[in-house]
Amino acid sequence: MVERPERYRIGEYPRDAIDAEWEVLVRGREGNPLRHVGSVSAPTAQAAYERATKLFAWYATDVWLCPAREVRRYSTHALDERAEPAGPNAGDEARTHEL
DSSP states (O other): EEEEEEEEEESSSGGGGGSSSEEEEEEESSSOOOOOEEEEEEESSHHHHHHHHHHHTOOSSSSEEEEGGGSEEEEEEEOSSSSSEEOOOOOOOOOOOOO
């Protein structure tokens, strides 16, 4: 049986970032799915685009940016001091781990 991990709701400025966080998704070639490649800190969408392109997407056909404040992130690590414990309260059913 696998224990349910305790997760924390991560705030908008993890790791003491000064600027807003942006999640970066790229499509390497036409027909490929989008994939999440990381995040960047930047004050505006344009600045985030420039940073994301330099870091992750020189040759990508598509770059999507999403403000991290609009993404609900949960982690087993409390990445900022304002992180709050977050359920779910899913009952006492047994859980297994499969890869």
